[in-house]
Every structure is written in C-alpha cells, then in structure tokens.
Amino acid sequence: MRPLSRRELGPLTGAAVLALAGCGASEAVPPQSTASAGEGGTTYPLVLRNGDREVRFERAPQRVVSLDQGSTEILLSLGLADRIVGTASWTDPVLDSLAAANEGVPRLADNAPTYEVLLGADPDLVTASFGRHFAEQGGVVTRDRLAETGIASYLSPTDLDDGQSVNGGKKARTTPLTVDSLFQEVRELAQVFDVAQRGEDLVADLQRRAREATEGVDVGGRTVAFWFANLDTPFVAGGKGAASLLATSTGLRNVFADQAEDWPSVSWESVVAADPDVLVLGDLRRDRFPGDRLAAKEEFLRTDPVASVLSAARAQRYVALHGAELNPSIRYVDGLAKLGAWWREHGQDL
Structure with missing residues (x-):
C-alpha cells in the first residue's frame, strides 16, 4: 500500500x-x-x-x-x-x-x-x-x-x-x-x-556588493521614473517600495514619490508633466501585460505622440533593469550596480 x-x-x-x-x-x-x-x-x-x-x-x-x-x-x-x-x-x-x-x-x-x-x-x-x-x-x-x-x-x-x-x-x-x-x-x-x-x-x-555598487555615486537629486509594465496606463514605482529604494540609495529623486502604492497606474500626461531626467525601464522576459518587454517600451517611447516628448525619451536616457531587480529581492544589488554603472558613464551628460 x-x-x-x-x-x-x-x-x-x-x-x-x-x-x-x-x-x-x-x-x-x-x-x-x-x-x-x-x-x-x-x-x-x-x-x-x-x-x-x-x-x-x-x-x-x-x-x-x-x-x-x-x-x-x-x-x-x-x-x-x-x-x-x-x-x-x-x-x-x-x-x-x-x-x-x-x-x-x-x-x-x-x-x-x-x-x-x-x-x-x-x-x-x-x-x-x-x-x-x-x-x-x-x-x-x-x-x-x-x-x-x-x-x-x-x-x-x-x-x-x-x-x-x-x-x-x-x-x-x-x-x-x-x-x-x-x-x-x-x-x-x-x-x-x-x-x-x-x-x-x-x-x-x-x-558588500551594495556598498561597491554605490561607492562614489551621488547623482545630486536628478529625477527618475521607474516604468515596470503596461503601455496605455504605465505601472510606475511609488515612493515607498523597492524601486524607490534604489533611487534613494543612489541619490536619484523619484518623481512619483508621493504615491503610496508600490506600482500605481498613472497617465502618460502625468509622466510628461513630471518630465524625469532618467527613465528606468523594466526589461521583463514575460508577456503578462502589454509593454512587458524592453523592446516594446523603447518602441512606444519613440512613436507615441505623448510619451515621445519626454526629455529622457528624446535623449534616450534609459537604464534597463530586469523585473526581479525592481522587485524586493536579492537582485536589488544588481539594480544598484546597473544604476551606478550608467551614472558613471552618462552622468556628465545630464
């Protein structure tokens, strides 16, 4: 039996x-x-x-x-x-x-x-x-x-x-x-x-890795928006979740810091009104929402009549992070490392 x-x-x-x-x-x-x-x-x-x-x-x-x-x-x-x-x-x-x-x-x-x-x-x-x-x-x-x-x-x-x-x-x-x-x-x-x-x-x-990733990195309050997914009404990082923690750790200022939800859905008009210096784009390897994948986000920012007027879109000031790096996980150190590396290479252009 x-x-x-x-x-x-x-x-x-x-x-x-x-x-x-x-x-x-x-x-x-x-x-x-x-x-x-x-x-x-x-x-x-x-x-x-x-x-x-x-x-x-x-x-x-x-x-x-x-x-x-x-x-x-x-x-x-x-x-x-x-x-x-x-x-x-x-x-x-x-x-x-x-x-x-x-x-x-x-x-x-x-x-x-x-x-x-x-x-x-x-x-x-x-x-x-x-x-x-x-x-x-x-x-x-x-x-x-x-x-x-x-x-x-x-x-x-x-x-x-x-x-x-x-x-x-x-x-x-x-x-x-x-x-x-x-x-x-x-x-x-x-x-x-x-x-x-x-x-x-x-x-x-x-x-240790977090200290190494952020050593010498302080972007002096430059602004950022984190776009996780969805094309029509994007899910962006609010001010109290994991993605915003990446911002404060590197000296960036999240333009949606007043939002209490982790990933509120907002209008593109509100993103344009905030006009962040840098856009962090979710590079998701899935197809749960429209715009999960990085290529879809980049195409949208290039062609959409509203989103394409963003300063960061025109200058292509993008940092691509995996979804797991934007979520509260051990990948946060990889997100910090990518933000730090981008700043060291492109920060002088801002």
Missing part, C-alpha cells in the same frame, strides 16, 4: 509543519520533538511571527513550493535546491550563478499556478514574495486553507506593512520599505531550514 501524502494526512501528522493563524494557542510539543539543533543551530519547534499569524515548524521543511522568483532565488542562494519541489511567477531568467542549482527545480507555472497544481507538488511549506498569491480573490490559496491541511506558509516581510500584506490587500504602504526587511526574510528562511550561517553569509555578501 502506498504511503499517504501530506495533503491526505493533513493536520493529523505529528511531524507536520503547522501554521497557527492569528494569536491562537500553540499545541503541546511531544517530548521527543523538543530537541534538535542542526547545522545552523535552529532549535525546533520553531515559531515565527509572520504577518497576522504565527507559523510553527516541528522540523526543517522537506518539500517547499515558492510562488515567486524572488523567494525561489533566496532559497537557491541558501543551497536549498534539493528541498524545492515547485516554483512559479517568474519575470526573468534565473541568475547565472544559480542556473545550475535551478535546473532540477520544477516550474509549476510561469505566472501563478492553480491550487490543484500547487497541491500536486505535495509541499509542507509554501513561500511567497507577494501576498496576492494568498488572497481570497484572485490568489492561489489562502494561508488559512493551507493551515487546515497542515501546510505552513511564509510571506516575505518586504510585502508586510503593519503586519498586513501590501500587494495582497492594503495596497498602500504607511512606512517606506527598507533593505532590512529583505535581510529579515533571508535570515528567517535560513533559520527555518536550519542553515542560519548561510543566511548570515548571504546578507554579508549583499551588503
């Missing part, structure tokens, strides 16, 4: 990784499972506060599905490719340095998978960079439903504002995103998987 899968065992399995919604009481821990610090020094059971709930781990997860590229690349960077049984929602090719590790990771969907496809991977943990995947409407599955079947869930702290998901609910941030939220995600996932030192090493490497 075949063994039962995790979704069949559901909450009955004693070794399951359990998600505890809200502030409910934790179950008693059997004496035999109170032990165990492994290579990273994690002691189980481990309980993390994550958004509006506590998530409890009886042991390091063995089968994780990551619903976003950013989350997947963190797991790969922590050396956890053998634990990833599914990934989804990619904007770009995987980092070259992670390509070999990613070869054996199943792609469940280029965008969001269905709930049935997710369950088919039989995960004991589901991670996401954006809370929209855990939303009641239009999402993959709610965290409560996962918890009911004994599957833990983890949402990146970069998508949390006052404990609530930005992209999965409240839409607007009250507090600007800082890189500390990304480092928290790295450290917490490393702790969950009992590879804490790998997490510290990754954070240290990101900090």
